[in-house]
Amino acid sequence: MMLYLWLLVLATPLTVAFMIPFGGAIRRRAIDLMPFAAIPALIMALPREQTAIEVADWLLLGSSFGVDQTSQIFLLLTATLWTVAGFYARYYHADDVEIHRFAFFFLLTMTGNLGLIVAMDIVTFYASFALMTFSAYGLVVHTRSAKALRAGKVYIVMAVIGEGFLLTGMFMAAYSAGSTQAEFIREGILDSQRSNLIIGCLLAGFGIKAGAIPLHVWLPLAHPVAPTAASAVLSGAMIKAGLLGWITFLPIGEAALPGWGTLLVVISLIAAFSGVLIGLTQDDPKTLLAYSSISQMGFIATVVAVGLAEPRAWGVAAIGCALYALHHGLIKGALFLGVGVAHETGNDRNRQRLVLIGLTVVAIALAGAPLTTGAMAKTALKEGVYIGPEGWSVWLDWLLPVAAIGTTVLMGRFIWLIWRHELGHVEHGQYRGMMIPWIILVGLAFPIVWLAPVWFQLDVSPAVAFEPGNLWTSTWPVLIGGAILGVIWWQIARTPREITPIRIPAGDVLIPLEWALARIRPPEPDEVVPRPPDPVAALSASWYGLFAESQQGSRTSRLAGWFVRWDVAGLLFLTIGMVLILFMLWR
Amino acid sequence: MSEFLIYGLAAAALFAICLHGIITRTHILRKILALNMMGSAVFLLLITIAERNQVDGVADPVPHAMVLTGIVVAVSATAFALALARRYHAQTGHTELHDEDGST
């Protein structure tokens, strides 16, 4: 029916991207088209009926494309976010002489991000993943500030390490499966005699992108330094690529892997909490948001862990996962874009007010206040947890709300930072151009998340969130968080002082690591390292030396002179003759 | 048989003496003469063989033929060598073959 829609999804941003190098009018047209490049993906994300898998047996190692229920939600999120970010970027970079460079990488990254969602086989997935990863580097270092370059370096190193893990896992998984199709891969992993190794590799490989602790170190560096539009897609959409990778290729829901589940749940909970705690010490709202993303991804990963440990739970958990991803992606996108808009308000009170209100709304949603998307997503998430392994729900039941308290406090600090430090500038003078996409995103986030379960006929209904029990569950953490905020507010109002006395630099555990590495690694040599001697080259050189020396007439061969002497030659003649005769006679 | 042996040994001795001459003497003329004498040693041996190989009292003619031819060759070769030696003398003023000269 929708023949080659996937091709359109991929080709559109690619084509636009490759219009840019032509320069001139074509380039300007391409930049105008940038926001629309994700439209085909949006179209593909919308139908209720998933299209059949389409096979492109000429592409790569034989690709197949399509979306299932889960990936359709991811596609919806991704396409929406990229479109909005595209419009936003168009104005954010209006005065940027290098907008074309941004647009180029933006579009390529978009292609990769969309491609990995519509890919149904691991090779195409990996190819798109790589395209996204490497193109995003261009977004991270776009400003070329020292900070950006450092972040870029950490980003690319981690990305390459991640690719290494993925490649290792993929080889083994695909070998065991005898196919590259996702469904067979999942089975293949279980069948493999090295299934633990594969799972470990895939967890780590995708975990780097998903910001799983301790592989998250690049994230708080890279997300904030990128231009705001890029930050939004990095933290909103691309971070989900790792998650999607887990969901698509790990044998979640097919076999109980309690060991891995436990490991992942511990990691995720650490992420959920440490993300909040470290986030609280940040002064830069974007870094704060990045840490919040780590924390939020921890939430989602918890459910993945549940699915790993308890296959029965996955049917429900997967939906929660997808919904939460949708929620977090849109909301985090809106938060990031909002930071950018805040920088454009100038002294206009109305503008400032609008930004603050908008940001507060989404911040509250992120915190999971009742009636928000967060509340619904969290409810859906917890559905899975309840079916989870024996004993887990008890712990998770109170740990997750505690984390939610943290998120509330974190969002409070975010709003405070915006209010106190970020308003009042005019950076690009494109308030309107940036504000409108942002406000649209804020406005759309709620209905999209609310309607998605209905539209896609998921096993969860938005109404669940309005059940009294659930209402309360989502309310009390926010209330406690609000109370904490209130106390702090009161403290500050009484005696103005620094509330967070410690500062954990962005990148946290990376800092000692970098320090240690700098000690271990010798400084980059300026001169070429001395090579070990090459015997063959030495031989050829000494042979040439023999030649060159003789050519100057400085050395004559005594041996040669000796042989030409008559007496010597005669004696040799005599000797050889005698010996020959003797040998002849001596039989 | 012993007479043939004596002749044969004489030829061998002559050959050896000439060889010694060629090796040790530096004067060109002496070398040429030694070579010439060397040829004679072989001729002596050939004649001896001819005598030894008598058929019906007639000496074997083949060695005789060889000696005759050999003499012709030796004469021409000696003549050529002498001419060359003269030219050598004319160009260098030497009559002896110095080893330095050969090491060009």
Add this chain to the structure above:
Amino acid sequence: MDWGFWLPQIMLFSSLIPALVIFLLRDEQFWLRTSLNLGGSAVKLVLAGIMAWGVLAEGRTYEASLPFLHNQELVLRVEPLSLMLVGLSSVLWFITTIYAIGYLENSPNRTRFFGFFSLCVTATIGIAMAGNLITFLIFYEMLSVVTYPLVVHRGTPAALAAGRTYLLYTLGGGVLLLLGVIWLQVLAGPVSFESGGAIDFLVDDHRTELIVIFGLLIAGLGVKAAIVPLHRWLPEAMIAPAPVSALLHAVAVVKAGAYGIVRVVYDVYGLELSDQLNVLLPLALFASFTIIYGSVRALGEFDLKRRLAYSTVSQVSYIALGTALIGPAATVGATVHLIHQGIMKITLFFCAGVFAEARNIHDIREMSGVGRSMPLTMSAFTLGAFGMIGVPPLAGFVSKWYLGLGSLESNAPWVIVILVASSVMNAAYFLPIVYKGWFGEPHEEIEVVEAERFQVAEAPWSLLGPALATAGISLLAGLLAAWAYSPLSLAEIVANQRMISP
């Protein structure tokens, strides 16, 4: 007219005759020389296409045998495996010729250069089409000789010293190979290349000898394939002009060695016998060590061409590694890398040549910001570099993929560690270059023409075009790998032949 007999010969002569005629020309006869060169390579390209069609679509085999010694014939045969190298050489010769014409414009001794250049291709084609061991040996040695004038083309003392080292290495390798071939022929009679090998009957009586011969053959071939510790000539030979480096690395010399290893393992000994003799594991270990060692050395080099050279050292051993693994996927990986490594590496060398020619850039540290004024060249370089790293959808990934599967197939999972480590190290030495080129601050003042556009000053099209073409091919080879006429499909045919045969 029996085309099967004549086509392989015409294939050889299509570069041999231009070579000989070019030697008779003067440097100034530009047009005649150029048309000879291009004409010859076009003919070769067409013939390669015809034979590719015949082999792939009609399942034909082209074979010509010519009497040589009393019981020994020279055999030229085109079947799928030879077609791989034939096709690669034909295509890349055509492209490189264009590049070389542009590169050497107005430089001295062009006649000599192009003459030997064509001879070099003749030798490579001969190696590719060799149907038995002695034919292979003949062209292999011929290649050593005809590349020497190309390596020393610049004539500087450094170039001459490098040339001497090169010659000693390759001739020394040739000696080992010759000994191995002779020994084997003494035991087995004339050895022709047959899928699965044809010398199994010797295994009972001559086991040790066969192992030693294998060692000799591989050592002889390993010199050209730059297997550590026989690799030292390769970085030294970088002193040659860019088209030479490009062709040497991508097609001619190193590929001759690697192709030879493939032939020896698959078609002389056969996988089964090689396995029985336990010679594959040492080969795999040597190849693996080379892969890692080459990468480590590349990290330490800051001269662009030398870094590329060490990268070649590392990458070519993928072929040997894949050959040493038993299983169809490994065979596919090894043989397809013959082509993939060629097109990717030639791209990189073309670009290095362009940088050297247009900007006098030889050191990586000078490359800062070069992408701004030469975006197309830098794009081609980037594609090549990413291909080398093994990033999909570029060709390098396809090779790596099959090698990875092959390593599991032959129950050697440690090879995956090598592959991944190599990928990571490739990234470590290529990405900084890509970074510098695109994101570094340019040394020179670049004129900002309009608000969003820099003054682009690319190299002439004769240099740029080939680089872009090969970059495009390496992208397509990966992107369309599953297509029925892709290098991968050809490699699969090759692998099937090698696997089915008893």
Add this chain to the structure above:
Amino acid sequence: MSLVGIWVILIPLICGLAAFAVGGRSSRVIGLIGAGLTFLLSGLLVLHVWQSGVWIYQLGGWDVPLGISLRADGLSAFLIGMTGAVGLGISLYAVRYFEALTPGPSQDPSAALRTGSGRGEESGAGDSPEAERGGTEVWLPGASYWPLWMLLWASLNVLFLSNDIFNLYVGLELLTLASVALIILQREQAAIVAGLRYLLAAFLGSMAYLLGVALIYADAGVLDLGLLADAELTGTATQVAGGLMAVGLLLKAALFPLHFWLPAAHSSAPAPVSAALSALVVKGAFYLLIRLWFEVFESAGTVSVEQMIGGLGAVAIVVGSFQAIRQERLKLMIAYSTVAQVGYLFIMIPLAGSFGDPEASWRFEAWTGGLYHALSHGFAKASMFLAAGVLLSALGHDRVWHLAGSASRFPVIYLSFGIAGMSLMGLPPSAGFVGKWLMLRSAVESGQWWWVVILLVGGLLTAGYVAIVLSQALQHDVDEHTEPHPVPKLMTVMVFALAAMSLLLGLRAAEPLELLEIGAPFQTLMSVVED
């Protein structure tokens, strides 16, 4: 057709005499006609042997043992063919070479032409100490070249066709006389010294050989090679004769350490002469030794002698190569290369000798291999000396160090030099490779590993000096202050043609190898090789 073997001797002889009689510049016309005819006749002889097998002619109609017979089997035809082809190349080159010789102040060729003489032995150059003889006549090397060259050619053919060990002695002496006369053609002092040394050494060798002939006759009573082979001599006299003949011929073939006369003699001669000496004359003695060793002394020969000769060959390869690299002059380098290559040839003796199984097929393989190497060396070395001659006459010197950068001026010369070098190294595709291949095969088959090593290392050592000359010539910086003299194209063409021959013979070796089989020793072994 049956007289073709006679004519191949007579024609060069007649033409040589005619050229001598005519003298002056026109002698070259006769010389050229002679060269062309001899070449054709050589070709015919090869064809004849190829088609109808061994050719035998009884001189004067007298049968052996009384009469003397001429015989051409595959081996003779092979070498006569080589001599014909190389000889033609050298002749064509020589025409231009002697024309292009830069006339000195007192060596005006045109003056010589006017006086119409210039053939007298005594017509010394003006600057020589003999100038007091006062002749206004000047020395014209070209005029003397042709008669002597034709004589040389004729005596080579005599050598290859004679089937009588005494006749072979005569041929050998003729060869020596012609060679020495050619060496001193230009009457330079160095050449005269070298010529004299050569003459004395060669005579010494001849005498040893002649003594051997006498001893063999004492033992067998016949001189005919065929009869001697049939006699299967094992007597003491024959054994002593074997030693004597071997050492005499080794001296003439300049096998190390009896090579003392060769470098000077070959390098101081004019280029066409050097080429002939190195390519052909050395092969004369080698041929004779091979003939005798594998036919007459087949029963008397011992492994120890063979191994010793081979050992000398091995040392020759190493020492020759090392000496070659250390020579300042190109021609001397090439001459030392001949010393090394002669060593290569003699490694054939132990390989084809009685080591191990006397019935083994490798003996024949080694025999053909060694001869093929001789063939390849003939073409290659001729080309090299002629190339050196071109450089010498163009640049006025042949100092290797100062050839820097000359490759761009003489591309074809160096290309030929390289191809010839390839053949010497035994690199495929070249005739040298075929020879090396067969010898190596034989060494491996017979398990004589020490020869394998030396054969392989020898190739590398050869590469050592060939490549260094080329690398010197390929230098970018031109080491030259004067514009080189123009060199006639024909000379360059001949240099290339000879090199190309050494290459082409390696591409299609089946027929020449088959030719060698005709009437070869080891008849019993050949059926084994055939399979």
